[in-house]
Amino acid sequence: MKNIKTTPEAHIQHQLISEIEVGLLNITPYISPKFLYDPLGSHLFTAITLLPEYYPTVTEKHIFSEFENEIAHHVGLGGTLIDLGAGNCEKAKSLFPSIQPSCYVALDFSKEYLEDSIKKLQAEYPSIQMTPIGMDFSKKLSIPDSVPSNRTFFYPGSSLGNFLHDEAINLLRQIKSQVRGGGLLMGIDLMKSDEALINAYDDALKVTAAFNLNILRSVNTMIGSNFNIEQFRHLVKVNHAVNRVELYLETLEELTVSWPGHERTFQKGELIHTENSHKYTINSIQKLLEQSGFSSSTIWTDPKQYFAVIYAK
Numbered sequence: 001m002k003n004i005k006t007t008p009e010a011h012i013q014h015q016l017i018s019e020i021e022v023g024l025l026n027i028t029p030y031i032s033p034k035f036l037y038d039p040l041g042s043h044l045f046t047a048i049t050l051l052p053e054y055y056p057t058v059t060e061k062h063i064f065s066e067f068e069n070e071i072a073h074h075v076g077l078g079g080t081l082i083d084l085g086a087g088n089c090e091k092a093k094s095l096f097p098s099i100q101p102s103c104y105v106a107l108d109f110s111k112e113y114l115e116d117s118i119k120k121l122q123a124e125y126p127s128i129q130m131t132p133i134g135m136d137f138s139k140k141l142s143i144p145d146s147v148p149s150n151r152t153f154f155y156p157g158s159s160l161g162n163f164l165h166d167e168a169i170n171l172l173r174q175i176k177s178q179v180r181g182g183g184l185l186m187g188i189d190l191m192k193s194d195e196a197l198i199n200a201y202d203d204a205l206k207v208t209a210a211f212n213l214n215i216l217r218s219v220n221t222m223i224g225s226n227f228n229i230e231q232f233r234h235l236v237k238v239n240h241a242v243n244r245v246e247l248y249l250e251t252l253e254e255l256t257v258s259w260p261g262h263e264r265t266f267q268k269g270e271l272i273h274t275e276n277s278h279k280y281t282i283n284s285i286q287k288l289l290e291q292s293g294f295s296s297s298t299i300w301t302d303p304k305q306y307f308a309v310i311y312a313k
């Protein structure tokens with residue numbers, strides 16, 4: 001038997017391809033939301049944050065600016081800021097004047113987009129030591145030992161809501177075990193009316209629809225499949241039983257998709273699940289943090305209680 005050796009990058013690529021295949025061949029097909037973020041998907045997400053219907057970004061920004069001094073007091077000055085799913089790094093950038101980090105480590109699955117963002121940011125803030133790291137932290141979050149202590153993990157945009165309850169606890173516990181004297185600064189979306197939720201995830205300009213449909217192009221690139229986005233439509237559901245918004249792609253006709261070694265037939269009206277976005281209450285998020293080993297938390301919110309920013313230790 002041959003002992004075939006691969007590079008770490010090839011191994012990761014192989015695991016990602018297997019992960020997509022398992023989801024596509026499942027009885028109820030799904031694709032992990034991280035595959036929404038190929039280079040085009042990352043740009044589309046940035047466009048979503050500019051939509052008037054997409055309340056999370058604007059509301060979170062409002063909370064950060066309203067409570068800037070208090071938040072800075074909790075985080076402290078001159079530490080290390082570790083941005084989980086940094087994207088265009090705009091939110092971290094808005095914190096720089098108040099918390100003045102000495103070191104900024106930005107992690108993202110979308111490596112190319114992240115590296116472009118960091119290049120621009122480093123030119124603006126030459127005195128902050130910046131490190132972009134391409135990483136999928138949905139399985140394991142591992143911060144290099146060389147990253148200085150007094151670490152503030154920054155997890156805005158309610159991205160925690162993409163994870164199921166046990167996965168969220170797993171990630172929060174890993175954060176807690178690596179803060180080294182620092183804490184967690186996180187943005188969390190709160191439960192609200194169906195109307196506000198549906199408007200935010202199914203905007204009039206159809207940017208979110210394009211973002212969701214683009215996952216099929218991202219999958220085509222990853223596994224060599226032949227998804228045709230014109231045979232699908234973006235679908236949003238609010239699932240009250242588990243307090244979350246769910247994104248799907250619905251097939252508009254019966255179709256067969258193939259890729260090397262596999263194929264799958266979808267019936268008309270079949271759904272591919274692409275994202276969960278859990279919504280929290282102040283109590284439910286505090287409980288989740290306690291279950292993950294955080295012993296204290298301070299919470300700031302907006303007048304409509306649409307969103308919350310939390311600092312936990």
Ligand SMILES: C[S@@+](CC[C@H](N)C(=O)[O-])C[C@H]1O[C@@H](n2cnc3c(N)ncnc32)[C@H](O)[C@@H]1O
Binds near residue numbers: 042086109156158
């Ligand atoms: C909803 S966007 C948030 C971007 C930015 N932090 C913000 O709040 O506007 C989620 C970001 O996390 C990244 N991401 C999603 N899943 C990830 C994973 N499993 N590992 C690393 N990054 C991930 C995406 O590429 C994207 O940049």
